[in-house]
Amino acid sequence: MTTDRELHDHLIGQQGSRADLNTPVLILDVDALDRNIHRMAVLAADHRFALRPHAKTHKSVDIARRQIAAGAVGVCCAKIGEAEVLAAGGVTGILITSPVAAPAAIERLAKLAATAAGLMAVVDHPGVAERIDAALAGAGARLDVVIDIDPGIARTGVASAEAAVALAKVIAASPNLAYRGVQFYCGSQQHIESYADRRAAIVERTAYLQDIIAALSGAGFAPGIVTGSGTGTHRIDLELGIFTELQAGSYVFMDKQYLDCDLVDGGEPPFEVSLSVDARVVSANHSGLVTIDAGFKSLSTDGGVAVVQRGAPETAFFAFMGDEHAALIAPDIGTQLAPGDPVSLIVPHCDPTVNLYDNYHVVAGDMLVDIWPVGGRGCAR
Template sequence: MRPESDAWNRALTGEPDGLSRIDTPSLVLDLDAFEANVATMARLARERGIGLRPHAKTHKCASIARRQLQAGAVGLCCAKLGEAEALAAEGIEPLLITAPVSAESKIARLIALNARVRGLAVVVEEPENVKALGEAAAAAGQTLDVLIVNDVGSHRFGVPTVEAAVELGRLIAEQPALRLGGIQGYAGRIQHITGYEERRLLSRSAAAHLGAVRDALREAGLPCPVVTGAGTGTHDFDHEGGVFTDLQVGSYIFMDADYDAVALTPDGSRRFSNALFVLTRVTSCQHDGFATTDAGSKCFALDGPPPRIARGAPQASRYGMFGDQFGKVELPDGGRLPVGTLLTVVPSHCDPTVNLYDAIVCVRGGKVEAIWPIEGRGRTD
């Protein structure tokens, strides 16, 4: 928590020079770009006749989840049970937990959450987990919705074959307290492939497998109303085969330096704008050619390309780390930056960067408009 910093930023709300006075480092959301991104994805989904089930792992923020629901989303996804609990406490529903919940302690929490959330569902892949969930739901006098998660190439989890999915579906049907809601398949490994056509071909293969699972379940007399998966990287063509009922898009609301290199349209044009930034200030510049800032590796997730400077430094400048607490701006031609210079930096990977902050400072036209808490920060449980 950083109450003093957040209080300072909150006090700047509505001030004409609020953005220039913001306490740093801070996570900042450009509301105009964010709202345009939300509206664009919602419009595409409507035009293509497919639903959106955005993934809250990207933002972990109830204020953003509400805006996605208001734009027409059929629900929100959560990567972990703790994330779902955090959003449910703010009234966000329906929620789909996109990873299996199998530990005894977590099953107890899941059943408690199911009692107070409309439209809660969780994915399953293991027979023993299905039995444990069925017994727990029955003991609580509940019905729990489950989706079969399928491995479509990432090998992180998911049943590997059509036959295994049908066998698991039959087991679910034997549990009076469980209801089979459909299937999930997330091809996470292909979302950041830079080439449009290569990504499209791999996505078709994943969708074809899910279509085969769906058809086999129905042939076995089992329901499969939902086929969910996909992501920002494959959003432009995952509707084409008619397999998916909804898309688990996440990064589209923010974008990041990693997605900057991914062609999301056939001609490579930018459909979504960078909306999420880390604001940092120069704190020292005693040498030619580089400056020190107040945002180091504790302010950025670093599992992708280097963060990119969007504003505040010469075009050829590069951002790097000067340790945990400090950043380094490498300046062209031996240049210098005055102490206090405000830099706007695009994070490498938006999802884990958000998890490093307690709140998002929302700005529009140079003014601080709101401070949104990140309720799911740290909820990796």
């Protein structure tokens, strides 16, 4: 297979070279990306919050380095595979936000803890904490851990204050583990479109978190770190002031799911769209429909459908037509566009869309300026 580098290296630095890219292709507007990174860093600093953005969004050493250079204390990774990739790229201060429980994964975690500066991981079960401690002893390493708290979705995390305290006691008795605090990520609240409804949901969940913190503090385990939040709730969480650090991730890109949300209570969206998929028309034989070369293999399907950013009427309706194709439907679009014409799309959900590509094609305006690997692509274990 011809690689992105073989296809496109010769276009780097050429004015207008974005138009010559083979499609479908993942596009990253570096200027918009840097503005988004700067805005979130300033916002966190102004509220005296640490920022540890979630790299499951971008899976990129290059982007993580930019975030840390702007002031982030590190990054979050969903899986140990992502953490291994970023640590190998020199990224420090990594927090693995999903429990590591499989025996082989625990061995990898212990090995990584021996070499990765500032590594942390979540735990939500006493038995797993004990197994991690034993593996660390074998690797001659120590590991900082935070207790994952279930925010009510029954996915991961301890399910009660009593369970949190019991787990803290196990961690305290484990010579190779160091208790640092708690994680509380309200994932199901992030995409509530109404700001008022989203705020009410987070206020209720934050009261529950405060009860957990009070129980831990009363037992002698006051959390030094309270980590969580996301792009959808970052403003609310900054206002409530319970977290010590933010894990927001999608703000670097912005996708349709977050564009549909009122992030700032009626104000202008605080972040720009920096990520898109460029496609091309491949068939235009009907007046009200054209076919493009980006289907299920090019765009995530869990967040609705893509929307036109440029190259076609913004009102055109996107409809998947299979693995390789989609339709753009609008009156007379088949007479306005011809095979070969480029179209740029705002993605429905950025994280899984990024995972479909080997590389970002980084542009400044309409010029290709670099190609960055999606290093953590497929690192789901």
